[in-house]
Amino acid sequence: MGCCNAFSWVECIISVFYPSRLQRQQVTMRMRLKLKTVFVMYFMVSFLGLIYALMQLGGQRCDCSDQELSKDQQIAQLKGELQKTQEHIKTSELNKKTDIPRIYVITPTYARLVQKAELTRLSHTFLHVPQLHWIVVEDAPDPTQLVSDFLSASGLSFTHLHKLTPVDRKLQENDPSWLKPRGAEQRNEGLRWLREMGAAAKGKEVAALEEAVVYFADDDNTYSLQLFEEMRYTYRVSVWPVGLVGGMKFERPVVEDGKVVRFHTGWRPNRPFAMDMAGFAVSLRSVLTNPEALFDGNAQMGFLESSFLQHLVTIDDLEPKADLCSKVLVWHTRTEKPKMKREDALQKQGLGSDPDVEV
């Protein structure tokens, strides 16, 4: 009995049960037919099952691989971007230009509702200027938390000073802004710090200070980035137009043959230096070599700038910038005092807004 193929082992079993040859033959025939059918069915079913399973798996596999691909893709993308950004930083570090003159910006500030907002947008401008050192002088007896926290988070190189204005020189709540000159004490404090630093400097620092420039920037003005590049190379005192000041669209020094001859302004043009605080920058060298040059807090309205500049330079030595004083790169904007009527009403009821939230 050869049981060497699928059909024959069935026959073996059959031969056990059906000893008669004819019976065996008959049974075998039927069985063969049945078997054949069974096998065909079995084959069909298994084939269909395989197809189904393959489709399932194929579907699943495609999903997974897509997901994996997209995750992998994302990883690759982000890696690529990280690399790009790091390279970018490296190249911008190279362009950091540590050999350009530093600009020291002195900003007097005082606590009021819009203080943080003003300092914030000012810092956004300064962050674009390389080699800038911000000297913030608060009109306060002590440095305030708001300004300290703000400066630390700003990302700028800074010095935080404070100097309280004497009561008789201070503008009261309801005084119009033009009544008394503001910020003189604070700017003088900034100058004092610079002179102290200049005296204490040694070695390479001294050379750097030779080239540096000092600029007085109020916290509510608007500065374009080009302005800082114009002022960076100042020998004594450089000047340029200022927009929206003096009751006019802009004030400017009048330049003839590359020299400043007079000032074009509609308000008291007979001042020695009929300019706004934002319209000039002085070299640190001039500040250090003229220790008596300070702002006179008792000066008449509009003469604050002159009280300082007359110690340093004459009108002939002024260096005109901004395309010979024909472009406006700084604007004397002023911010409205926000109306707090409802806040005041609530405060009276004891329902004022949370004072812990810093505005």
Next chain:
Amino acid sequence: MPKRRDILAIVLIVLPWTLLITVWHQNAIAPLLAIRKVCHHLVKEILIIPERLTIRRQRLADDGTETRHETGVATDSKEYCSQDKDIVEVVRTEYVYTRPPPWSDVLPTIHVITPTYSRPVQKAELTRLANTFLHVPNLHWILVEDSQRRTPLVTRLLREMGLNYTHLNVETPRNYKLRGDTRDPRIPRGTMQRNLALRWLRETFNSNSSQAGIVYFADDDNTYSLELFEEMRSTRKVSVWPVAFVGGLRYESPKVNAAGKVYGWKTVFDPHRPFAIDMAGFAINLRLILFKPQAYFKLRGVKGGYQESSLLRELVTLNDLEPKAANCTKILVWHTRTEKPVLVNEGKKGFTDPNVEI
């Protein structure tokens, strides 16, 4: 001698099952191999804040949700592997002087819509606004002038700034002041300009595209902190936060309950408005704008303070609002207003050279 037929039969039976089993087996093993193979150094959301380069740590959970942990400032870069797919934390402290930051393919774009009009302080306002925007990665500035033609002042400014921008213009008809309802003779300022920008967005972006975007309405005299833009970048539908100096208060803010949902408005001026919020206090996901193409700011018949509601009520309900800025406890935007400069000394004929641009 085995018959050919029999062999064929065996082959036909055995083959499919072998295939099935091998394929299944392989598939079961493969994903396990993939995970263990590589330690994920996945970095998501590269934020360039000028004072530091931080990469927010993101955890990819298996169900697709993401939780975020803010990284502190450190001066070294740390990298580590972990099995649960935590990603790398890389923190550096650096200045970035080039502007604007390089465009990222992964960060959603913030489309900032700013209406503007000609006045003496316009160039100053746009300059300092642009100085702020130059720090924000993936920012697209849509500046819409209220003028008949695009002015050369704005055109030149946009070109010199280097920002990614779109310059549009539409003039608000002046005679709306005289005609129309006697109750509301004027269209609130900037409405037509904002609507034009929304229409531009809908025409430019296809709702099927995968471009992630956030829409924010920024007026040219407000003050924005850089943190604000990073807060709004994760907006799913509409996100909200407090705004300083509006409504006669130190700040107005949404009321957020313990579950982190907005349930009201902390304001004195008409707190029962559907959305008692200032234009600067919310941002909308671009997809939502594209999904509801009929949503615009209402032009006429809008009561004072209801302009924001006229758009938001068509887009979202109070329940869907996402509070940002530490659950609406931090002030990241100030509604500052610039004084109108007094130009008395110009006189009738104009004292200054009219050719000089201010």
